[in-house]
Amino acid sequence: MKYLRAINYIIKYSFLLFLKNIFKIFFKSHNLNKKELFILDELEKNGYYFGTNEDLNDLKIKSDWKQESEELCKLLDIQHKNQKIDQNKKGSINIMLNEIPDNIITQLYTFALNESFIKIIENYLNLKLLFRGVAIKKDLIDGREIETRKWHIDGEDNRIIKIIFYLNSVDKNGGPFTCIPKKKFLNQKIRKDKNGRIENETIKEYFKDNEIIKFIGDIKNFIIVDTCSVLHKGELPITNNRYITFFCYNSIIPTQPEYCKNLNPSFYNKFKGKFKRKITPIA
Numbered sequence: 001m002k003y004l005r006a007i008n009y010i011i012k013y014s015f016l017l018f019l020k021n022i023f024k025i026f027f028k029s030h031n032l033n034k035k036e037l038f039i040l041d042e043l044e045k046n047g048y049y050f051g052t053n054e055d056l057n058d059l060k061i062k063s064d065w066k067q068e069s070e071e072l073c074k075l076l077d078i079q080h081k082n083q084k085i086d087q088n089k090k091g092s093i094n095i096m097l098n099e100i101p102d103n104i105i106t107q108l109y110t111f112a113l114n115e116s117f118i119k120i121i122e123n124y125l126n127l128k129l130l131f132r133g134v135a136i137k138k139d140l141i142d143g144r145e146i147e148t149r150k151w152h153i154d155g156e157d158n159r160i161i162k163i164i165f166y167l168n169s170v171d172k173n174g175g176p177f178t179c180i181p182k183k184k185f186l187n188q189k190i191r192k193d194k195n196g197r198i199e200n201e202t203i204k205e206y207f208k209d210n211e212i213i214k215f216i217g218d219i220k221n222f223i224i225v226d227t228c229s230v231l232h233k234g235e236l237p238i239t240n241n242r243y244i245t246f247f248c249y250n251s252i253i254p255t256q257p258e259y260c261k262n263l264n265p266s267f268y269n270k271f272k273g274k275f276k277r278k279i280t281p282i283a
């Protein structure tokens with residue numbers, strides 16, 4: 001049974017890889033302006049790009065949703081208060097915002113699917129993209145250094161993109177997103193556990209402190225990152241809970257589609273036309 005499952009997986013994976021390569025041949029890359037090209041080059045070289053409000057202005061990207069960041073934190077706090085938390089749960093404990101007000105979700109999707117992001121991301125993926133949606137969550141100070149708080153690489157595909165904003169101010173003790181640029185990364189030689197996670201001590205054997213990049217900031221900053229190409233983790237928050245927003249994109253043919261499902265299925269039918277075609281369809 002185990003072997004059958006493995007064979008089935010290999011056939012499916014090889015087929016998707018083949019299909020992806022065919023689509024790549026026919027993908028016509030976008031013309032980029034100077035700023036867009038610079039961001040794409042950084043993604044190619046390092047696997048991430050640190051952005052600021054100035055970048056969004058240069059790219060003429062409307063980011064009205066950011067004015068709602070306090071409201072989103074409040075909604076997370078309300079949900080946290082009303083949610084029964086199982087301290088005995090083995091996995092990580094965080095609060096995922098289930099109900100996002102209609103006006104805010106429209107602003108979030110308008111932001112996520114602006115022309116510049118689409119052009120940069122599609123050129124990076126060398127394929128058309130699908131926007132999975134937005135995940136808004138509160139990471140609690142719970143002392144659990146497990147799962148995504150351990151070093152790992154995402155497995156959805158060979159390339160994906162996440163755009164990350166903090167909703168509160170995050171310093172080195174607030175659980176910053178931390179990564180190692182892909183040019184420094186020698187994944188195949190690093191010891192991992194059975195879940196693909198890597199211990200901090202192991203990372204220290206391979207990388208100097210100055211090769212480990214921490215994303216410190218607040219709503220005025222963001223990081224665009226390919227979490228399938230860079231080693232990364234969310235540091236364990238020590239002093240403050242972390243409020244965070246992830247915009248998640250993958251190519252139209254991810255090699256692990258079961259991990260690329262729409263994150264906001266209840267909103268899918270609210271969108272129309274060209275805009276809707278860029279959103280991951282619901283099953």
Ligand SMILES: [Fe+2]
Nearest residue numbers: 148153154227
């Ligand atoms: Fe990850």
